[in-house]
Amino acid sequence: MTPPDNRITGKKINFMATCLCDAIFADAAECSVQILKKFGCDIIFPEGQTCCGQPAFNSGDFESARKVIMHTIDAFGGNDYPVVVPSGSCAAMLFDSALIAFKDADKPVFEKVAHFARRVWELNDFLVNALGVEKIGGKLKARIAVHNSCHTKNTGTPEAMKKLLESIDGVELAQYNADGCCGFGGTFSVVFPQLSEEVGIKKVDNILACKPDIITAADTSCLLHQYGIAKRRGLEYPAKHVCQVYVEAMKNGGLL
Amino acid sequence: MSVQPIDQFCKELKPEIKEALTKASIGSTVARQQSLDQAYPEPGKALHLRELANAIKSVNLADNLEKAVSSLERNNVKVLFAKDADEARKIILDIIKKKNAKNVVKVKSMTTEEIELNAFLGKHGINAVETDLGELIIQIDHERPSHIVKPAIHRKRDDIAASFQKHGIADYDEEPTHITLNARKYLRKKYFEAEVVISGANYVLAKEGAIVLATNEGNARFSMAGAKTHIAIAGFEKVIPSARELSVFLNLLGRSATGQHTTVYTDFVAGPGKAKNSPEEMYLIFMDNGRSDILASRFAEILKCLRCGACMNRCPVFRLVGGHAYRAVYPGPLGIVLSPLLAGEEFCKYADLPKACSLCGGCAEVCPAKIPLPSLIVQMRDEAKRRHCKIPNDVGFKAWSFIATTPRLWKFGIPFNRLANYLPIDKLRFGTLGRWLKARKLPKFKGGEFRKWFKKNG
Numbered sequence: 159m160t161p162p163d164n165r166i167t168g169k170k171i172n173f174m175a176t177c178l179c180d181a182i183f184a185d186a187a188e189c190s191v192q193i194l195k196k197f198g199c200d201i202i203f204p205e206g207q208t209c210c211g212q213p214a215f216n217s218g219d220f221e222s223a224r225k226v227i228m229h230t231i232d233a234f235g236g237n238d239y240p241v242v243v244p245s246g247s248c249a250a251m252l253f254d255s256a257l258i259a260f261k262d263a264d265k266p267v268f269e270k271v272a273h274f275a276r277r278v279w280e281l282n283d284f285l286v287n288a289l290g291v292e293k294i295g296g297k298l299k300a301r302i303a304v305h306n307s308c309h310t311k312n313t314g315t316p317e318a319m320k321k322l323l324e325s326i327d328g329v330e331l332a333q334y335n336a337d338g339c340c341g342f343g344g345t346f347s348v349v350f351p352q353l354s355e356e357v358g359i360k361k362v363d364n365i366l367a368c369k370p371d372i373i374t375a376a377d378t379s380c381l382l383h384q385y386g387i388a389k390r391r392g393l394e395y396p397a398k399h400v401c402q403v404y405v406e407a408m409k410n411g412g413l414l
Numbered sequence: 415m416s417v418q419p420i421d422q423f424c425k426e427l428k429p430e431i432k433e434a435l436t437k438a439s440i441g442s443t444v445a446r447q448q449s450l451d452q453a454y455p456e457p458g459k460a461l462h463l464r465e466l467a468n469a470i471k472s473v474n475l476a477d478n479l480e481k482a483v484s485s486l487e488r489n490n491v492k493v494l495f496a497k498d499a500d501e502a503r504k505i506i507l508d509i510i511k512k513k514n515a516k517n518v519v520k521v522k523s524m525t526t527e528e529i530e531l532n533a534f535l536g537k538h539g540i541n542a543v544e545t546d547l548g549e550l551i552i553q554i555d556h557e558r559p560s561h562i563v564k565p566a567i568h569r570k571r572d573d574i575a576a577s578f579q580k581h582g583i584a585d586y587d588e589e590p591t592h593i594t595l596n597a598r599k600y601l602r603k604k605y606f607e608a609e610v611v612i613s614g615a616n617y618v619l620a621k622e623g624a625i626v627l628a629t630n631e632g633n634a635r636f637s638m639a640g641a642k643t644h645i646a647i648a649g650f651e652k653v654i655p656s657a658r659e660l661s662v663f664l665n666l667l668g669r670s671a672t673g674q675h676t677t678v679y680t681d682f683v684a685g686p687g688k689a690k691n692s693p694e695e696m697y698l699i700f701m702d703n704g705r706s707d708i709l710a711s712r713f714a715e716i717l718k719c720l721r722c723g724a725c726m727n728r729c730p731v732f733r734l735v736g737g738h739a740y741r742a743v744y745p746g747p748l749g750i751v752l753s754p755l756l757a758g759e760e761f762c763k764y765a766d767l768p769k770a771c772s773l774c775g776g777c778a779e780v781c782p783a784k785i786p787l788p789s790l791i792v793q794m795r796d797e798a799k800r801r802h803c804k805i806p807n808d809v810g811f812k813a814w815s816f817i818a819t820t821p822r823l824w825k826f827g828i829p830f831n832r833l834a835n836y837l838p839i840d841k842l843r844f845g846t847l848g849r850w851l852k853a854r855k856l857p858k859f860k861g862g863e864f865r866k867w868f869k870k871n872g
């Protein structure tokens with residue numbers, strides 16, 4: 159997943175909650191907004207937004223995906239500000255996969271999608287590489303295992319997240335192979351329950367072996383899957399979206 | 415709702431085989447990384463080399479093919495074309511019959527696996543013996559390779575020793591060096607008996623008119639020492655411009671495959687009679703078998719594959735199930751793109767394969783030819799839809815996309831998923847959701863809460 163060149167930046171932004179935050183992880187979305195505001199962003203939340211189209215795209219239903227992507231582009235069409243997303247995979251869907259879905263489209267349509275791609279940012283990538291944020295600061299005494307979600311490969315997200323987490327006083331990042339897939343893959347986990355579960359168990363065991371106080375990621379979907387697998391096997395799994403970690407640290411440090 | 419065959423395969427596969435597969439695959443992935451890091455410590459250098467490999471494979475194939483044919487013919491190689499597997503098999507059989515030959519030795523070649531050559535020759539009374547150790551092991555047990563580089567990756571030494579005993583190759587001895595030694599003794603005889611050698615070609619050099627064979631066991635050289643006739647078969651995409659470009663590939667192939675800086679033997683065969691004790695006659699069959707259709711499609715990039723196997727070594731699905739799960743010659747990320755395409759009319763028979771991927775992107779990170787595998791994989795899923803293939807256990811998105819493009823419905827529906835907190839869905843054990851929940855627990859639904867919060871606090 160490679161973000162496009164010439165990305166659109168600025169402090170006036172749109173926030174895209176993603177369907178998972180809309181339905182389940184309200185806390186992650188709230189913390190994301192708090193963090194963005196703290197770093198000076200003026201946030202618009204277009205009410206017409208729904209989902210990025212990833213479930214259909216990944217399943218190869220490009221027709222449905224195109225409809226949802228177009229809907230999203232139109233939902234954010236009221237302005238030309240950046241669209242910040244608290245999820246690496248939803249962001250990658252809109253700045254990379256969308257271009258594949260519209261590959262054969264007419265030129266003006268494709269260009270509309272390509273232009274929108276330049277507006278879309280994953281939140282950590284946006285903070286560090288668009289706004290130039292150097293640190294989160296604050297305090298949090300915790301050993302943290304980071305999961306780099308597969309869709310953030312080749313993007314600025316993993317480095318940005320590492321930098322921000324390391325800027326928190328008391329945080330210790332667990333060393334392990336952070337890039338392994340957790341077996342979720344959206345509908346993959348539905349269509350291939352056995353494979354997905356076995357890959358997931360490996361990932362969860364791998365993470366729990368580092369004895370973390372917190373497991374974090376820039377994607378709620380991976381955490382949902384890992385949490386689900388661990389819980390079903392009776393294991394504790396203290397998973398939090400990375401913005402929840404940031405908010406906690408800043409609150410502890412009296413910064414929020 | 416039926417089950418995906420690969421998922422079923424995973425369920426039924428013996429844990430010790432899974433373990434062997436996982437261990438060997440991870441081992442190769444780690445070795446690959448180490449050897450590339452060691453050779454190219456400068457950041458970006460290895461990536462640059464991979465980009466170069468991709469670019470070289472992008473150069474006009476038709477032009478190079480034409481050049482290759484004239485240089486090969488200049489070197490007294492008889493060049494033939496086969497449009498499909500059937501034709502390729504016939505050409506090979508004809509040559510063998512013309513030579514009145516009965517005994518053939520084979521140098522490991524995925525292309526001959528693709529056309530199921532051994533079984534075909536067997537039916538016509540010709541005894542073709544594989545000379546690569548891994549290939550020999552699976553051949554005697556009538557298995558298919560489970561990996562394109564390590565065909566016997568799923569086998570353990572004790573059962574290999576038992577097989578050798580069963581087929582009269584040697585007494586039971588599971589010591590790995592002895593297994594190799596026993597195979598060597600057995601094969602020596604075969605090299606002497608062979609009248610014909612059949613090989614693939616890792617590369618065909620257009621300018622020089624030569625084929626290049628990369629092996630680790632020296633079996634290509636041995637095979638050529640006895641046989642009087644050499645038949646090589648290659649997909650036409652194996653042509654590269656010249657020996658100059660070859661260095662890029664040789665630097666990548668061994669490292670990507672096994673972490674070796676190069677394969678142990680690299681043989682250049684530039685026509686018959688060039689070396690002492692070498693075949694007097696050489697044929698090269700360029701096979702299409704669906705490749706020109708692929709070249710003209712949005713999947714053309716897959717033809718740049720070097721057959722190194724790095725993508726499967728890196729794949730979380732392959733690591734659990736191995737190559738046999740894919741029911742086709744080419745497994746793993748490479749195979750789930752290539753196999754349905756090569757099946758031509760029978761595309762739909764393999765349309766479930768591209769589904770067996772979580773889109774983790776690991777394969778694209780390791781592919782020496784920089785093939786954008788995940789992107790090709792999702793497009794294959796789209797292709798299956800376009801061709802109206804029926805895929806077991808598939809999920810439909812029509813209703814979902816309707817709701818997701820209708821904000822009123824979406825906003826209306828989202829708070830209602832909170833109802834799920836009060837329903838016993840967590841106890842469901844049937845249907846798709848039930849199967850999913852058997853292994854996973856869902857957190858609490860909080861539908862609509864964020865939107866409410868944002869109105870107040872945003």
Ligand code: SF4
Nearest residue numbers: 719720722723725781
């Ligand atoms: S697709 Fe790439 S990684 Fe996979 S076998 Fe081919 S060259 Fe190797």
